[in-house]
Amino acid sequence: MQEPKAVVRRFLLDNFVMGSDADIADDTSFMKEHILDSTGFIELVTFLEESFGIVIDNDEMLPENLDSLLNIELYLSRRLAAAEGSGGTTGAGGGHNG
Template sequence: MQVLREKLRLYILENFLFTDDQYELSDDDSFMDKEIIDSTGILEVIEFLEDECQIKVEDEDLLPENLDSINKITSFVKRKQDG
């Protein structure tokens, strides 16, 4: 999960914050509260997860408790993969 965490962090930093400064995003930062990702952006994140982690994000998974921070996403992916 550490590899995913780092890949995800880099992806969010580069594609939504347009920076390589690691300090601009902590693992618990809420994407919504910090206005990092909007409603269309979350669809881009899902595409990234499905490509990188070989999981399928179902409609019922589209909840902030699964997708709203790096920590939430990595826990969600782990649960999915442990299935």
């Protein structure tokens, strides 16, 4: 299995960045650099939930968690480690999203 950062980078490059030689630096802000708008951000959240089997609660949809590849990598490592430690539950606080 590919590392999460590589999976997310490929998703962003395939869906939001134009140009075959384009890349996204690990610390690039998706919003400040206009890689994602609000609709793209929701698409990213849906992709993360489906790809990694997690539920991202509304209060977790913060730049500190999801606005760069580094932030996503750290967020996913915390979430996936917590899921392993709790017997596989990947939703934060009961798994209700909203």
